[in-house]
Amino acid sequence: MDGRDATAPTNASFDDKHPQLIEVNGMTGFFEQVGRNTDYLIHPEEILADNFAILVVGDERIVSPEVINRIKKVLEEAQVAQPIVPADRPKRAAAEHAR
DSSP states (O other): OOOOOTTSOEEEEEOSSSEEEEEGGGOSSHHHHHOSSOSOOSOHHHHHHHHHHHHHHTOOOOSOHHHHHHHHHHHHHHTTSOOOOOTTSHHHHHHHHHO
């Protein structure tokens, strides 16, 4: 995953009346938000999914480590939630968790 060629495809933007095609390198702020770890550019949730997969498999050949680090931070902060205690062993599970 070597990032995206900034001169590759074009994207549409709109003025008051007509769509305009712009080069990827003509966009501002896009890659700062989504990084360059994937060649997928169309759907933000798919870009996020690709970056999540990179985090999970531990791929270190990434161009935008800050994106992976932001995902990792969100997941670490989410871990503060209490675990779900199985209904058939609530007292034992709670006692084990308290140790």
